[in-house]
Amino acid sequence: MLIKRKQFIQLGSLATASMMLPKFLKAFEQPALVPPGNKVLVILQLSGGNDGLNTVIPIRNDIYYKARPKLGITKEQALTLTDEVGLHPALTGLKDLYHDGSLGILNSVGYPNPDRSHFRSMDIWHSASNSNEYLYTGWIGRYLDAQCKGCDKPTQALELDDVLSLAMKGEQAKALAMKDPRRLYSSSNEKYFKDMVAHHAQDAGERPVDYLYKTMAETVSSADYIYKQSRLHPTKAEYPKSDIGNSLKTIASLIFSDINTKVYYLSLGSFDTHVGQEGQQKRLFTDMNAAITAFVKDLKANNRFEDVLLMSFSEFGRRVKQNASGGTDHGTANNMFFVSGGLKEKGILNPLPDLADLQDGDLKYKVDFKNVYATVLNKWLQTDDRAILGKSFEHLNFL
Amino acid sequence: MKVTTQVKNQHLLWRAGFGPMAEEFHQLSTASNKSYIDSLFKASAKGPEYIDVAHSALKGLAMGVREVGQANKPLDEEQRRKMRQQSREDIKSLNLTWLNQMVNSHQQLREKMALFWHGHFASRNLNILYQQQLLDVIRRNALGNFGDLLREVSKSAAMINFLNNNQNRKNHPNENFAREVMELFTMGRGNYTENDIKEAARAFTGWGANIAGEFVFRKNQHDTGIKTVLGRNGNFDGDAVLDILLEQQQTATFITQKIYRYFVNETVNTDHVAWLAGRLYQSNYNIKGLMHDIFTSEWFYDAGNIGNRIKSPVELIVGIRRALPMQLENESIQLLFQRLLGQLLFYPPNVAGWPGGRNWIDSSSLMLRMRIPQLIYDNDELAMKPKDDDDQMMGMRDARLKKTGKKGGQIIAAAVDWELYIKKFEKVPREKLLGAISSTLIQTPNAINTAVLNKYIDAGSRDNFIKTATIQIMSTPEYQLC
Numbered sequence: 001m002l003i004k005r006k007q008f009i010q011l012g013s014l015a016t017a018s019m020m021l022p023k024f025l026k027a028f029e030q031p032a033l034v035p036p037g038n039k040v041l042v043i044l045q046l047s048g049g050n051d052g053l054n055t056v057i058p059i060r061n062d063i064y065y066k067a068r069p070k071l072g073i074t075k076e077q078a079l080t081l082t083d084e085v086g087l088h089p090a091l092t093g094l095k096d097l098y099h100d101g102s103l104g105i106l107n108s109v110g111y112p113n114p115d116r117s118h119f120r121s122m123d124i125w126h127s128a129s130n131s132n133e134y135l136y137t138g139w140i141g142r143y144l145d146a147q148c149k150g151c152d153k154p155t156q157a158l159e160l161d162d163v164l165s166l167a168m169k170g171e172q173a174k175a176l177a178m179k180d181p182r183r184l185y186s187s188s189n190e191k192y193f194k195d196m197v198a199h200h201a202q203d204a205g206e207r208p209v210d211y212l213y214k215t216m217a218e219t220v221s222s223a224d225y226i227y228k229q230s231r232l233h234p235t236k237a238e239y240p241k242s243d244i245g246n247s248l249k250t251i252a253s254l255i256f257s258d259i260n261t262k263v264y265y266l267s268l269g270s271f272d273t274h275v276g277q278e279g280q281q282k283r284l285f286t287d288m289n290a291a292i293t294a295f296v297k298d299l300k301a302n303n304r305f306e307d308v309l310l311m312s313f314s315e316f317g318r319r320v321k322q323n324a325s326g327g328t329d330h331g332t333a334n335n336m337f338f339v340s341g342g343l344k345e346k347g348i349l350n351p352l353p354d355l356a357d358l359q360d361g362d363l364k365y366k367v368d369f370k371n372v373y374a375t376v377l378n379k380w381l382q383t384d385d386r387a388i389l390g391k392s393f394e395h396l397n398f399l
Numbered sequence: 400m401k402v403t404t405q406v407k408n409q410h411l412l413w414r415a416g417f418g419p420m421a422e423e424f425h426q427l428s429t430a431s432n433k434s435y436i437d438s439l440f441k442a443s444a445k446g447p448e449y450i451d452v453a454h455s456a457l458k459g460l461a462m463g464v465r466e467v468g469q470a471n472k473p474l475d476e477e478q479r480r481k482m483r484q485q486s487r488e489d490i491k492s493l494n495l496t497w498l499n500q501m502v503n504s505h506q507q508l509r510e511k512m513a514l515f516w517h518g519h520f521a522s523r524n525l526n527i528l529y530q531q532q533l534l535d536v537i538r539r540n541a542l543g544n545f546g547d548l549l550r551e552v553s554k555s556a557a558m559i560n561f562l563n564n565n566q567n568r569k570n571h572p573n574e575n576f577a578r579e580v581m582e583l584f585t586m587g588r589g590n591y592t593e594n595d596i597k598e599a600a601r602a603f604t605g606w607g608a609n610i611a612g613e614f615v616f617r618k619n620q621h622d623t624g625i626k627t628v629l630g631r632n633g634n635f636d637g638d639a640v641l642d643i644l645l646e647q648q649q650t651a652t653f654i655t656q657k658i659y660r661y662f663v664n665e666t667v668n669t670d671h672v673a674w675l676a677g678r679l680y681q682s683n684y685n686i687k688g689l690m691h692d693i694f695t696s697e698w699f700y701d702a703g704n705i706g707n708r709i710k711s712p713v714e715l716i717v718g719i720r721r722a723l724p725m726q727l728e729n730e731s732i733q734l735l736f737q738r739l740l741g742q743l744l745f746y747p748p749n750v751a752g753w754p755g756g757r758n759w760i761d762s763s764s765l766m767l768r769m770r771i772p773q774l775i776y777d778n779d780e781l782a783m784k785p786k787d788d789d790d791q792m793m794g795m796r797d798a799r800l801k802k803t804g805k806k807g808g809q810i811i812a813a814a815v816d817w818e819l820y821i822k823k824f825e826k827v828p829r830e831k832l833l834g835a836i837s838s839t840l841i842q843t844p845n846a847i848n849t850a851v852l853n854k855y856i857d858a859g860s861r862d863n864f865i866k867t868a869t870i871q872i873m874s875t876p877e878y879q880l881c
Contacts, residue, residue, distance in 0.1 A: 187766040212876035219762035
């Protein structure tokens with residue numbers, strides 16, 4: 001918790017408000033201002049295992065239609081991207097982004113020895129582990145650890161949710177979860193809480209009570225900061241009133257501010273469509289499509305679209321064959337979307353999955369998701385991806 | 400740190416139940432630990448009463464009896480929508496009724512154990528009849544035989560529907576149930592292969608539940624072929640597979656480990672778990688015996704096992720209500736607390752249940768936890784909205800939350816019986832009052848900073864001192880632990 005003298009002097013106008021905070025906490029009262037062109041990553045988690053084959057549709061593949069006599073989306077229904085590829089009918093805005101050159105689709109992303117249980121596969125994606133190893137930290141959490149040795153900067157990564165995901169938990173640093181800045185601010189702006197934090201012994205131990213005090217201290221001092229930032233340039237753009245719409249609106253307002261946040265995280269679900277898939281996926285995609293469309297329009301209007309990368313993923317795809325209940329069961333490899341004005345490669349980034357070459361009825365992965373993480377960490381967040389992922393993964397070219 | 404009898408008794412009451420009740424504050428330091436253990440087990444010896452909150456129209460439907468005027472007419476979409484809405488409302492009633500049991504019942508051990516199993520056999524299901532049936536299975540067998548519990552849960556309509564076993568048919572196997580029964584209910588990951596799951600799924604084909612919530616075996620959907628599960632060959636059905644799972648020593652180990660983490664310490668002592676698991680297996684899965692072993696073990700009362708468990712949101716809410724007897728005019732605000740804090744009963748995040756421990760704590764949940772006592776004391780407004788969940792709400796989100804304040808938030812509207820509470824401290828001299836209240840409410844070894852506390856305590860009168868000291872102590876990080 002060493003703080004350099006210079007950082008103390010930077011405290012400025014916030015000094016009064018933070019008089020009662022322990023010294024080590026004052027560090028993030030005045031974080032470094034965002035450099036121009038600051039790259040921001042927005043991670044969109046499609047929880048429950050989105051059916052990738054009904055998202056990016058192989059509209060000329062007989063195997064697909066044979067495996068899905070009821071669920072298959074016809075060429076006529078699908079939104080046309082190429083002669084071979086269609087998009088789910090609800091994803092109209094993403095189709096426009098595709099033709100606009102702002103969408104990249106990476107097919108057959110997965111990992112060796114895929115796990116078909118939701119939470120385990122989600123753990124693997126969050127922790128960037130192999131399927132036979134167990135890590136208790138997440139890849140963004142370890143990014144925070146690496147970014148900020150010896151100081152706490154929970155605002156470098158924010159999750160728009162009530163609960164913090166494993167992906168956002170590091171060994172030392174943890175991101176901050178909040179539904180919206182005002183609520184966080186009002187709930188933590190209590191004199192008693194600030195006083196308690198100020199008087200708690202600072203020799204942070206490993207006991208649960210130390211963990212609680214640390215969380216409390218971080219919250220109290222971050223809440224102020226985030227709230228103020230969120231009010232600097234709140235977006236005036238129209239967003240849909242859905243959960244994801246509200247979250248992306250909050251994110252946009254923070255992106256337009258001077259906040260030091262590099263990573264935003266949000267989830268949409270549930271895509272676990274064992275039963276009644278058609279209606280469920282359509283409903284979720286309709287919300288997702290409207291929110292992303294508004295977000296991109298807003299970013300473009302504020303000239304920030306080149307600096308923002310929105311990336312979607314799901315813990316797994318689904319079986320090629322439909323099941324008997326109008327749904328699909330847990331599968332393996334899946335596609336990922338990349339939305340940004342700063343893509344180096346756009347469109348369909350690699351071939352569609354080969355439906356003639358399956359493993360027990362499931363897709364074979366062609367790209368390890370850790371290659372994607374390495375690419376994003378290295379080329380977008382400009383950090384040492386090997387240190388965070390534990391080994392070297394080849395970088396892709398879309399960034 | 401010296402572990403006093405009072406600390407021991409409170410430790411037991413927090414772990415085997417939901418913390419001490421105001422009525423018993425005076426005997427916490429005098430009654431023997433053994434007498435507390437004995438009375439906990441004695442109180443939970445009797446079976447629980449069935450909690451039935453389902454609207455009669457739903458029950459009528461399930462029994463195939465239509466209401467007057469609708470005889471033999473199928474329900475139209477609007478009627479079905481109303482039925483679903485009714486079911487969701489009834490699940491809220493089930494939640495609040497069970498919560499009241501946790502607060503008021505003498506069967507503290509049974510209800511605590513039931514809460515554990517509620518997370519272990521996690522099932523999201525929007526049918527009130529199925530939910531209250533599963534809750535009954537869990538509460539009845541909470542301290543019984545784990546094999547019986549496993550079999551009854553596996554055949555419950557709630558679990559069969561949640562894990563899609565109605566769709567598990569001979570020619571279209573659905574592996575969901577087979578996977579979770581091994582991964583989460585019995586052995587844990589890494590102790591079976593993908594092939595074991597595929598084979599076990601075949602054995603469970605034909606297991607289903609009808610609309611009335613009864614288990615049915617659909618013979619023509621059952622795969623009668625030979626299966627190989629965990630190295631055993633045979634023409635297995637579902638029961639046979641459950642028997643095979645129970646025969647595995649690993650099942651006893653897995654269950655014991657999970658119980659140890661929940662009731663003793665998140666950090667497992669492998670010697671203790673090995674000893675407990677051996678005895679659980681020997682006893683043919685007698686849960687009561689396991690819990691007795693734990694609560695009578697000397698190591699259970701080691702300083703290192705005390706005051707280090709982060710209370711779950713339900714434990715926190717129930718614990719506050721036991722310590723501070725109160726009438727809640729706006730009972731439904733407890734549902735809002737549960738949602739905001741991440742533990743809404745009957746809506747576990749997934750089949751793995753609530754992860755617990757430090758996962759309960761994020762910045763916003765911690766701050767809300769510490770504001771709850773003040774909200775109760777001030778009857779202040781809570782203007783926070785939980786994350787939308789279409790499963791539960793259907794546009795009826797706030798229908799129950801009637802006490803809306805000026806700012807559009809919720810008012811807790813609690814009438815605390817301070818008289819009873821204050822009386823419990825009548826023999827304590829003023830200078831020792833803060834210490835006495837603190838040691839009754841807090842289980843962590845280090846006391847809360849009294850200099851800070853005193854700044855926020857109203858010392859105007861003895862009564863106000865007790866009230867405000869209690870509220871402030873409950874609003875600390877320390878109070879989140881037990």
